[in-house]
Amino acid sequence: MNSMEITAGEYALGLLEGAELAQFERQLAHDRALQVEVARWQMQFSDLDATAQPQTVSAALWNRIESSVGAAAATSRETKPGIAELLWENLGFWRGASFAGVAASLMLAVSVGLLAGRATPVPLVVAVLLSDDASPGAIVEAFHDGRVVVVPLRDIVVPDGKALEVWTLFDKARGPVSLGLIDRSRRAQFSTSNLPARETQLYEITLEPATGSPIGRPTGPILMKGLAATPRI
Amino acid sequence: MIGVAARIVRRRELAEEVVHDVFVQIWRHAGSFNPSIGSGRAWLYSIVRNRSINLLRDSSREQSTPEDEIATLVEAGGAAEDAFQKLAESSALRRCLQQLDAKRRLGLLLAYVEGLSHGEIAARLGVPLGTAKAWLRRSLIALRDCLA
CATH class of the missing domain: 1.10.1740.10 (RNA polymerase sigma factor, region 2, helix turn helix motif)
Known part of the structure; x- marks a missing residue:
């Protein structure tokens, strides 16, 4: 074991300070071997995280997080129109969810990027759609060539005469655009053209008549939804 | 969290x-x-x-x-010990920490669980700063060998 491995362990323990810490972090930013080493130590110590007393998140804390994330979104409004609105919509949706659930979903979203990265091509964006109990319901992957793949993560009961309709919202003024219908809970692929697939774009699945929504926008209940993220490969 | x-x-x-x-x-x-x-x-x-x-x-x-x-x-103090006690019996980390000398193990736990600095750990363990640093580095080596 070399000296940097031990220093990585000290870093993972939180022992580095001041100039030593700054120097380590500078190197860590571009040294992949060191990143691997730190991740390994973090993994090895992580059993200790699970021993902490679970504590519930107060409503007051949720409110503060909501307004802060809203402010964060507002500052990026100039460069990425629509993000603030999409974040707000989703905050309302996620509000009742458990904190761990939301965090786990974020984690899942980035992990899926990794799995997708092993195959070619790599999706432009990946979204994990959550049910209103914050459990992951489906994964959406959108590819460069306009393909959108939807993989349900659990069984969804579709009543007779109904279908699941997949939507995406990339322009608030235009409203949700239908990607297509799924008759039951299984992998589906849609071909789209000229539809954007961007970071934070909203995807959702609603329950609609078997032939799809008659008015071109969602009419039935939203079964699950989520924001797209770019997989980091 | x-x-x-x-x-x-x-x-x-x-x-x-x-x-x-x-x-x-x-x-x-x-x-x-x-x-x-x-x-x-x-x-x-x-x-x-x-x-x-x-x-x-x-x-x-x-x-x-x-x-x-x-x-x-x-409630301050004891959080580090408590975390160690709560580690699952099946945890490899628990098994490997167990093999460390009690004081050295505590030093490691104080860093990770309670976020103490080298200086604070030295004070808590009643040893000079240099000794605490050396103990922690050696404990990391022992831990890595054991977990490998």
């Missing part, structure tokens, strides 16, 4: 502060996590711990705890 932060910052409201900051940070920069080199969960908790330690070290320079807030202190 609040529980992990609370063991370090010792006050519920500070722990909430940490979780608030971490959540906003993750929302903005979820991409800084590289899934090809580590677990999301470990990464997430490492952010919570880093943020907690920063807050602790910043605040200890600026202010001492006012008397009337002492009552809100999350």
Whole structure:
């Protein structure tokens, strides 16, 4: 074991300070071997995280997080129109969810990027759609060539005469655009053209008549939804 | 997450502060996590711990705890020992920590669980700073060998 491995362990323990810490972090930013080493130590110590007393998140804390994330979104409004609105919509949706659930979903979203990265091509964006109990319901992957793949993560009961309709919202003024219908809970692929697939774009699945929504926008209940993220490969 | 932060910052409201900051940070920069080199969960908790330690070290320079807030202190001391005791029997980390000398094990736990610095650990263990540093480095080596 070399000296940097031990220093990585000290870093993972939180022992580095001041100039030593700054120097380590500078190197860590571009040294992949060191990143691997730190991740390994973090993994090895992580059993200790699970021993902490679970504590519930107060409503007051949720409110503060909501307004802060809203402010964060507002500052990026100039460069990425629509993000603030999409974040707000989703905050309302996620509000009742458990904190761990939301965090786990974020984690899942980035992990899926990794799995997708092993195959070619790599999706432009990946979204994990959550049910209103914050459990992951489906994964959406959108590819460069306009393909959108939807993989349900659990069984969804579709009543007779109904279908699941997949939507995406990339322009608030235009409203949700239908990607297509799924008759039951299984992998589906849609071909789209000229539809954007961007970071934070909203995807959702609603329950609609078997032939799809008659008015071109969602009419039935939203079964699950989520924001797209770019997989980091 | 609040529980992990609370063991370090010792006050519920500070722990909430940490979780608030971490959540906003993750929302903005979820991409800084590289899934090809580590677990999301470990990464997430490492952010919570880093943020907690920063807050602790910043605040200890600026202010001492006012008397009337002492009552809100999350029970201090023993959190490190307690975490070790709560490790699952099947945990390899538990088995390997068990093999360390009790004082050296405590030093490691004080760093990870309570976020203590080298200096604070030395004081808590009643040994010179240099000794504490050397113990911690040797404990890491022993741990790595055992976990390998």
